[in-house]
Ligand SMILES: C[C@@]1(CC(=O)O)c2cc3[nH]c(cc4nc(cc5[nH]c(cc(n2)[C@H]1CCC(=O)O)[C@@](C)(CC(=O)O)[C@@H]5CCC(=O)O)C(CC(=O)O)=C4CCC(=O)O)c(CCC(=O)O)c3CC(=O)O
């Protein structure tokens with residue numbers, strides 16, 4: 212059997228996934244600048260965040276999150292019992308010995324963890340993140356050049372049309388409505404083909420401009436399999 216038609220394996224990468232941490236317990240150890248970044252990433256993913264760090268070590272941003280009750284807070288240095296309820300641990304402290312202790316305890320308990328600054332003590336790395344509504348683009352250099360990850364991310368973000376996030380939001384609404392009018396699992400292939408055709412044939416601008424009324428008018432064409440554009444829809448429905 213020829214292997215030519217299959218992609219070649221390129222080891223040495225990371226498994227990049229969109230990890231769902233909504234309402235899961237994320238423990239952040241430390242309250243400095245790096246911790247502040249970790250906290251924001253976790254809150255943006257709707258996690259239930261707990262920060263453990265002596266009050267004197269909190270930077271302005273972390274102190275603000277604590278004061279706003281955006282995070283639960285433990286005012287002392289890390290203790291092993293802090294791991295009892297943790298689903299994930301993000302450690303960003305300036306004490307290498309304490310860091311390594313956190314890592315070892317996490318491994319004993321099989322809790323996925325990231326120890327900032329110590330790649331060998333990370334189940335996963337952070338990356339440079341571009342966010343636009345529901346869109347997230349993460350750049351990783353797999354430990355080779357974090358600052359370059361930042362530069363590449365900015366280049367990618369600058370190359371994207373400004374309203375990409377808004378277009379994706381509207382596509383999300385349309386997909387939801389489509390599943391309501393065609394809920395049958397057996398319609399999967401037809402639903403997916405039609406939805407793909409909408410995304411391919413509509414411009415980003417028209418996807419952004421699409422109103423609730425336009426969506427309902429467009430969905431009337433689903434049964435036939437046709438995908439008229441925004442102008443055609445507005446002409447026929449007016
Ligand atoms: C392995 C990894 C583990 C992890 O932390 O998850 C890691 C490790 C280390 N970073 C170090 C240094 C710096 N890190 C940054 C910045 C970021 N670092 C991030 C991720 C990662 N950093 C993971 C790999 C990601 C990848 O390879 O793509 C980013 C992308 C995401 C984030 O942290 O949120 C964020 C940019 C976000 C943004 O701005 O968009 C800067 C620049 C700055 O601060 O401006 C510097 C100084 C300049 C430089 O070194 O490039 C050192 C110390 C080296 C030393 O002592 O010399 C180590 C340890 C080591 O390399 O051994």
Ligand SMILES: NC(=O)C1=CN([C@@H]2O[C@H](COP(=O)(O)OP(=O)(O)OC[C@H]3O[C@@H](n4cnc5c(N)ncnc54)[C@H](O)[C@@H]3O)[C@@H](O)[C@H]2O)C=CC1
Pocket residue numbers: 240241242243244245246263264265267268269270287288289303304305306309327328329357
């Ligand atoms: N993305 C990355 O990987 C990067 C990593 N770093 C590294 O990350 C670490 C943290 O950096 P910063 O936030 O800038 O440091 P920082 O000095 O601002 O903050 C360290 C924090 O850790 C707290 N802390 C120390 N020991 C603790 C303990 N046992 N339990 C709980 N809290 C404790 C301190 O009170 C302070 O809030 C450093 O090792 C730094 O070199 C720095 C830049 C980028």
